[in-house]
Amino acid sequence: MAxxxxxxxxxxFAGLKALSGVSFTVNTGEIVGxxxxxxxGKTTLLNCISRLYTPQSGRILLNDVNLLDVPVHGIAAHxxxxxxQNLELxxxxxxxxxxxxxxxxxxxxNLLAELFWLPAARRDVHAAREAALQTLKxxxxxxxxxxxxxxxxxxxxxxxxxxxxxxxxxxxxxLDEPAAGLNPDESRRLGETIRALRDQGITVILIEHDMSLxxxxxxxxxxxxxxxxxxxxxxETVRRDPAVISAYLGAEAGDA
Amino acid sequence: MLAQLIVSxxxxxxxxxxxxxxxVLIHKATDIVNFAQGEMAMFMTFVAFVMITQLxxxxxxxxxxxxxxxxxxxxxxxxxxxxxxxxGPPVNALIVTIGLWIVFNHTAGWIWGxxxxxxxxxxxxxxxxxxGARISPNSLGIIAVAxxxxxxxxxxxxxxxxxxxxxxxxxxxxxxxxxGVNIKRVAFLSWTLAGGVGTxxxxxxxxxxxxxxxxxxxxxxxxxxxxxxxxxxxxxxxxIGCMLIGIAETFFGGYVSTAFKDTFAFLVIVxxxxxxxxxxxxxxxxxxx
Numbered sequence: 001m002a003x004x005x006x007x008x009x010x011x012x013f014a015g016l017k018a019l020s021g022v023s024f025t026v027n028t029g030e031i032v033g034x035x036x037x038x039x040x041g042k043t044t045l046l047n048c049i050s051r052l053y054t055p056q057s058g059r060i061l062l063n064d065v066n067l068l069d070v071p072v073h074g075i076a077a078h079x080x081x082x083x084x085q086n087l088e089l090x091x092x093x094x095x096x097x098x099x100x101x102x103x104x105x106x107x108x109x110n111l112l113a114e115l116f117w118l119p120a121a122r123r124d125v126h127a128a129r130e131a132a133l134q135t136l137k138x139x140x141x142x143x144x145x146x147x148x149x150x151x152x153x154x155x156x157x158x159x160x161x162x163x164x165x166x167x168x169x170x171x172x173x174x175l176d177e178p179a180a181g182l183n184p185d186e187s188r189r190l191g192e193t194i195r196a197l198r199d200q201g202i203t204v205i206l207i208e209h210d211m212s213l214x215x216x217x218x219x220x221x222x223x224x225x226x227x228x229x230x231x232x233x234x235x236e237t238v239r240r241d242p243a244v245i246s247a248y249l250g251a252e253a254g255d256a
Numbered sequence: 257m258l259a260q261l262i263v264s265x266x267x268x269x270x271x272x273x274x275x276x277x278x279x280v281l282i283h284k285a286t287d288i289v290n291f292a293q294g295e296m297a298m299f300m301t302f303v304a305f306v307m308i309t310q311l312x313x314x315x316x317x318x319x320x321x322x323x324x325x326x327x328x329x330x331x332x333x334x335x336x337x338x339x340x341x342x343x344g345p346p347v348n349a350l351i352v353t354i355g356l357w358i359v360f361n362h363t364a365g366w367i368w369g370x371x372x373x374x375x376x377x378x379x380x381x382x383x384x385x386x387x388g389a390r391i392s393p394n395s396l397g398i399i400a401v402a403x404x405x406x407x408x409x410x411x412x413x414x415x416x417x418x419x420x421x422x423x424x425x426x427x428x429x430x431x432x433x434x435x436g437v438n439i440k441r442v443a444f445l446s447w448t449l450a451g452g453v454g455t456x457x458x459x460x461x462x463x464x465x466x467x468x469x470x471x472x473x474x475x476x477x478x479x480x481x482x483x484x485x486x487x488x489x490x491x492x493x494x495x496i497g498c499m500l501i502g503i504a505e506t507f508f509g510g511y512v513s514t515a516f517k518d519t520f521a522f523l524v525i526v527x528x529x530x531x532x533x534x535x536x537x538x539x540x541x542x543x544x545x
Contacts, residue, residue: 050434052430052433052434071438072433072434073433073434073436073437073438073439074436075434075436076434076435076436077436081434082434084431088428088430088431089428089431090423090424090427090428090431090432091427091428092427093423093424093427097420100420101420101421101424101432101435101437102435102436104417104420104421104435105435105436107417108417111418114412114416114417114418114419115412115416115418117411117412117415117416121416121417122415124417125415125416125417125420128417164435168435168436
């Protein structure tokens with residue numbers, strides 16, 4: 001059953017087409033890889049789904065809700081969370097606070113209770129922090145809860161960003177190059193983590209340049225090049241597709 | 257003399273700190289400096305004056321009601337004037353706040369005239385003897401009120417959901433939005449809070465310098481200097497920066513001359529911007545790459 005349907009999505013910046021007529025669906029419980037050469041439009045597509053960008057045409061349906069009618073800050077409530085290619089953490093805050101910002105959405109007392117710091121508001125904040133701590137535990141990061149996020153090594157910060165995304169209890173998780181900057185061992189463990197998340201019922205869209213990771217964990221792969229979908233299939237069909245091979249090897253292969 | 261100067265310096269610094277906090281609150285949330293912050297406080301202090309003299313409300317009640325009305329005035333201003341232009345370039349909003357300065361200033365002059373009024377203080381004026389120093393209860397009262405406001409802000413930002421969301425938005429707007437934080441709401445709440453805090457500043461400063469349509473101009477200048485000392489993006493930084501300005505100004509006035517007080521604040525602004533543009537307390541002046 002399709003959780004997410006991208007329909008005929010197009011967006012251009014200053015006349016340059018970043019995506020043109022891209023369509024595909026993502027089923028519940030799938031890990032779908034999104035690959036393509038640099039500048040293919042992968043991150044642009046993720047930015048459209050997470051509503052940072054508004055496409056000029058097309059629709060994005062999540063369980064038949066058109067996401068284009070949802071504001072950016074409503075995306076989390078619709079069950080979408082993401083990580084970024086370049087970290088977008090709250091650097092000055094602690095690891096726990098970073099994650100708690102995300103879990104707090106699920107515990108909301110009203111503003112008046114907050115302004116007067118009533119027990120209901122205090123309970124909510126406590127519950128949100130507790131939930132955040134549980135998420136950190138699940139990823140083995142709880143010992144870092146009080147650390148200032150920007151002081152941590154890059155790979156750890158990437159895991160904190162993943163924890164923050166998960167604390168919102170998403171149905172759909174968008175990962176933008178989560179393995180970039182990780183060593184092979186960290187990258188392998190990340191693959192196991194993503195699979196475990198899928199087994200818990202989270203659907204994943206993964207942008208990744210680490211092909212071994214993509215080929216091992218993705219059930220289906222969508223290949224973009226110059227803003228167009230050039231292939232959609234299993235890891236096996238992607239590997240054999242001539243269009244994909246030429247997109248990756250690029251003009252040099254054709255010119256030579 | 258020394259203890260006296262320190263206490264009056266801290267009292268003056270507290271007043272600046274409240275307005276400095278209001279400036280930084282809005283700047284953190286929206287990247288906009290609200291040049292009208294002082295004039296809005298002045299306007300509300302006149303409203304408080306009407307409540308005291310014409311409605312004959314008790315002063316403590318006015319100290320509660322006026323800041324709430326100040327918050328409401330700022331909230332309405334944000335909704336009607338600032339929000340429609342919030343998607344445009346920040347410089348537009350900046351110029352609009354300068355326009356608001358003029359609007360509030362002239363409106364106050366038009367309604368209440370251009371003469372200074374004596375504004376009652378919540379605290380007795382006669383100095384009391386504390387361990388050999390003659391300390392003004394008014395100074396101590398100002399410090400206490402300011403500290404209470406700061407403690408309230410601290411609790412709000414550290415321990416409430418809405419406050420945490422506002423801090424998150426000030427650190428990374430894009431990420432905060434994706435966590436469900438509505439940045440338009442954050443801007444609205446920041447203006448509201450700043451309006452309330454600014455009004456408290458006006459109520460505290462009016463008994464010292466007389467209520468007058470231009471009374472906040474020099475206060476705003478000092479609040480700017482203090483906030484810039486603190487890096488303009490940190491609430492505690494603004495408080496410490498403004499306290500330093502208050503103490504420095506009082507000592508300068510006490511030992512040297514009172515003639516250059518405002519020039520002194522400008523000098524601080526220029527020097528800090530030249531040599532420590534991200535403030536005295538920033539961890540790193542240069543962004544790590």
